[in-house]
Amino acid sequence: xQLQYTEQQQQFRQSVRKWLAAHVPAQPLASLDTxxxxxxxxxxxxxxxxxxxxxxxxxxxxxxxxxxxxxxLIFEEEYYRADAPLRVSQNGIFLLGPxxxxxxxxxxxxxxxxxxxAGDEIWAQSWSEPNAGSDMAAIRARATLVTGxxxxxYLLSGQKTWSSRAVFADWAFGLFRTDPDSSRHxxxxxxxxxxxxxxxxxxxxxxxxxxAGFAEIFLDEVRVPVKQRLGAAGQGWQIAMATAGFERGxxxxxxxxxxxTAQRLLELFRANQDRLPATARAQVVxxxxxxxxxxxxxxxxxxxxMQGGKIGPETSANKIFWSELDRAMHRTALSILGARxxxxxxxxxxxxxxxxxxxxxxxxAGPIYAGSNEIQRNIIAERCLGLPRx
Amino acid sequence: MKYSATSLxxxxxxxxxxxxxxxxxxxxxxxxxxxxxxxRASCTAKYLTRRVAGGPEVADGWSGLVEMGLxxxxxxxxxxxxxMDAPGFALVAEESGYVALPEPLIEVAGVAAPLLDQLAGQQxxxxxxxxxxxxxxxxxxxxxxxxxxxxxxxxxxxxxxxxLVEPLSGLAGLDxxxxxxxxxxxxxxxxxxxxxxxxxxxxxxxxxxxQRGAVFTAAELLGLSAAMIxxxxxxxxxxxxxxxxxxxxxxxxxxLANAFVRxxxxxxxxxxxxxxxxxxxxxxxxxxxxxxxxDTAIEAAEIAIQVHGAMGYTFEVExxxxxxRAWALAGLWGDRNHHLARVENALLSKNLATGPAATxxxxx
Numbered sequence: 001x002q003l004q005y006t007e008q009q010q011q012f013r014q015s016v017r018k019w020l021a022a023h024v025p026a027q028p029l030a031s032l033d034t035x036x037x038x039x040x041x042x043x044x045x046x047x048x049x050x051x052x053x054x055x056x057x058x059x060x061x062x063x064x065x066x067x068x069x070x071x072x073l074i075f076e077e078e079y080y081r082a083d084a085p086l087r088v089s090q091n092g093i094f095l096l097g098p099x100x101x102x103x104x105x106x107x108x109x110x111x112x113x114x115x116x117x118a119g120d121e122i123w124a125q126s127w128s129e130p131n132a133g134s135d136m137a138a139i140r141a142r143a144t145l146v147t148g149x150x151x152x153x154y155l156l157s158g159q160k161t162w163s164s165r166a167v168f169a170d171w172a173f174g175l176f177r178t179d180p181d182s183s184r185h186x187x188x189x190x191x192x193x194x195x196x197x198x199x200x201x202x203x204x205x206x207x208x209x210x211x212a213g214f215a216e217i218f219l220d221e222v223r224v225p226v227k228q229r230l231g232a233a234g235q236g237w238q239i240a241m242a243t244a245g246f247e248r249g250x251x252x253x254x255x256x257x258x259x260x261t262a263q264r265l266l267e268l269f270r271a272n273q274d275r276l277p278a279t280a281r282a283q284v285v286x287x288x289x290x291x292x293x294x295x296x297x298x299x300x301x302x303x304x305x306m307q308g309g310k311i312g313p314e315t316s317a318n319k320i321f322w323s324e325l326d327r328a329m330h331r332t333a334l335s336i337l338g339a340r341x342x343x344x345x346x347x348x349x350x351x352x353x354x355x356x357x358x359x360x361x362x363x364x365a366g367p368i369y370a371g372s373n374e375i376q377r378n379i380i381a382e383r384c385l386g387l388p389r390x
Numbered sequence: 391m392k393y394s395a396t397s398l399x400x401x402x403x404x405x406x407x408x409x410x411x412x413x414x415x416x417x418x419x420x421x422x423x424x425x426x427x428x429x430r431a432s433c434t435a436k437y438l439t440r441r442v443a444g445g446p447e448v449a450d451g452w453s454g455l456v457e458m459g460l461x462x463x464x465x466x467x468x469x470x471x472x473x474m475d476a477p478g479f480a481l482v483a484e485e486s487g488y489v490a491l492p493e494p495l496i497e498v499a500g501v502a503a504p505l506l507d508q509l510a511g512q513q514x515x516x517x518x519x520x521x522x523x524x525x526x527x528x529x530x531x532x533x534x535x536x537x538x539x540x541x542x543x544x545x546x547x548x549x550x551x552x553x554l555v556e557p558l559s560g561l562a563g564l565d566x567x568x569x570x571x572x573x574x575x576x577x578x579x580x581x582x583x584x585x586x587x588x589x590x591x592x593x594x595x596x597x598x599x600x601q602r603g604a605v606f607t608a609a610e611l612l613g614l615s616a617a618m619i620x621x622x623x624x625x626x627x628x629x630x631x632x633x634x635x636x637x638x639x640x641x642x643x644x645x646l647a648n649a650f651v652r653x654x655x656x657x658x659x660x661x662x663x664x665x666x667x668x669x670x671x672x673x674x675x676x677x678x679x680x681x682x683x684x685d686t687a688i689e690a691a692e693i694a695i696q697v698h699g700a701m702g703y704t705f706e707v708e709x710x711x712x713x714x715r716a717w718a719l720a721g722l723w724g725d726r727n728h729h730l731a732r733v734e735n736a737l738l739s740k741n742l743a744t745g746p747a748a749t750x751x752x753x754x
Contacts, residue, residue, distance in 0.1 A: 001477035003665045003750045004408035077746035256746035263745035296658035303412035317651040381643030388638045
């Protein structure tokens with residue numbers, strides 16, 4: 001147990017810092033849930049790629065840097081320190097990318113990874129259905145196999161929902177029932193499909209902030225070649241669980257994000273200190289403590305994984321911790337802002353361009369998406385503590 | 391069960407460069423394993439109950455620790471110790487908390503012995519602590535009461551003058567909520583005794599002794615928390631209501647999951663403090679560790695008693711001994727407010743570097 005960066009890690013940090021200082025846009029980009037903002041964020045992905053900073057954890061053979069987890073954490077720290085834009089390619093780089101590398105064929109990797117890395121193909125996820133939310137195994141959307149040798153294809157039919165990025169993205173991945181007689185976790189397959197294909201209808205859903213951050217996807221006999229199935233037919237649940245593990249685990253929310261928010265909260269507190277009671281101070285200090293705890297836990301898990309450990313159900317604790325921390329920090333900020341907290345960023349009078357209000361709205365989604373926190377608590381109780389299923 | 395220290399030291403002395411690595415070394419793991427096996431076999435709930443009842447048939451709990459070399463864990467090998475480091479001892483402290491060990495292991499091995507080892511001329515005394523011939527109990531005004539397990543133990547008085555005060559047999563005891571702590575009043579310590587250090591040296595040694603006391607107590611609280619979660623989980627897996635074990639209900643599951651989450655996120659905070667003692671930010675990081683551990687233990691205790699229901703409110707199950715120890719240790723070597731004030735000062739007054747990239751000392 002020792003906690004000092006190596007010289008090589010310090011140099012790595014300096015090179016990230018230098019590159020970001022020269023390339024991060026001076027003005028914040030428009031929201032990535034608008035057409036204009038989506039295009040700007042896609043352009044930023046291309047800029048990242050040009051410096052080979054797009055997918056630092058990917059192996060070099062797929063256009064990444066082959067960074068280990070400590071280097072990834074350093075990269076993220078510098079990324080948030082520089083206030084760089086959100087990653088519109090997140091679904092691809094952190095979820096589908098690693099899943100493809102683990103379960104994809106060579107041909108699938110060659111076909112999908114390079115355009116994903118280049119920002120040319122941006123991915124949406126499509127797990128949930130109207131009647132399959134927390135109970136994801138209740139999926140009904142089906143993929144019907146039409147056999148014809150090399151020309152075999154699936155026809156996708158059904159409805160997906162809460163599909164992040166689907167309004168503007170190019171491709172989506174999701175689970176479909178390939179065995180019509182199956183139920184629950186069996187008989188599902190993991191399928192990749194283009195969102196511009198005939199038979200796909202996208203209905204944007206306005207989120208709490210008014211933007212169309214996610215959508216419903218209606219699929220009506222969408223023709224998809226069998227080679228766009230990831231893994232074997234019926235293996236979909238297992239693959240999706242691996243993907244969800246990446247999501248809840250280390251990669252979805254790097255600690256730097258919350259440390260940066262805690263730091264901003266401290267600045268906000270300092271600017272308003274004279275009129276605030278001691279309880280506000282205590283909440284701000286708690287935000288700092290918890291953001292640090294989240295960061296240390298991530299380094300701790302990274303150490304364990306680098307020693308050959310596996311990511312397990314304890315990552316559910318991660319998801320609970322960061323989502324509730326994020327909500328608490330933004331709630332504290334809004335309480336410091338008081339009456340000014342009501343102003344949204346649209347008209348230019350809001351403190352910090354309405355960032356705290358936007359952030360609070362988004363933080364309310366945290367305990368719901370990527371598996372609600374109630375589901376995560378069940379997972380911890382059953383798989384970490386060994387309590388019986390209901 | 392004698393633990394062979396020499397076989398470990400060849401591994402321990404291998405030189406390593408800097409690294410960001412939370413995983414324990416092989417020898418830290420082996421010693422933790424040995425301590426765990428010994429403590430869980432010897433310091434059982436039944437044993438604790440007998441200790442509380444008192445009487446001559448209760449086995450001495452210290453000699454077994456001495457046989458394992460634990461009092462000398464942090465003492466250099468030249469003085470007869472194991473020559474191990476603080477992060478390793480934090481793991482042992484966790485194990486001692488898990489069994490609610492009723493011995494002053496943190497005080498003697500974590501605080502006093504390494505201080506004596508660093509003092510010119512006191513290595514012989516440190517060696518006697520290792521052999522178990524003498525047990526030195528540290529005392530400092532930060533702790534208005536201290537746990538003097540036995541009135542024949544000499545007291546190491548910390549401060550801007552470090553003194554060794556001979557046995558305080560005349561001191562009246564105080565009642566703790568924890569029946570396994572023998573409290574003495576700090577302000578009853580009389581003058582006298584041999585001066586071991588003065589001035590800057592005494593101040594520096596005292597400061598690091600306090601930091602060790604706080605961080606190892608924090609580690610002990612983690613162990614207590616883990617034990618309380620395990621006890622409540624076991625109870626929830628047995629107790630039936632409405633025809634099912636109560637642990638199958640989400641209301642119970644979510645309580646225990648909350649305790650689990652807190653513990654998961656406190657542990658690395660304590661480990662960082664233990665691994666970074668002596669660095670510039672050590673004081674801040676120790677404060678964070680103690681706060682995290684206190685919050686974890688207090689919540690684990692509240693959840694554990696809730697899950698046990700009325701049983702938890704009785705002497706019928708042993709949970710109360712763990713809860714009481716947690717409450718006692720929460721105030722030791724700086725209570726929550728003491729440490730929170732230190733964090734606040736660092737954050738708000740001193741304009742300390744915070745945010746991404748300020749987690750470890752040499753971020754560059």
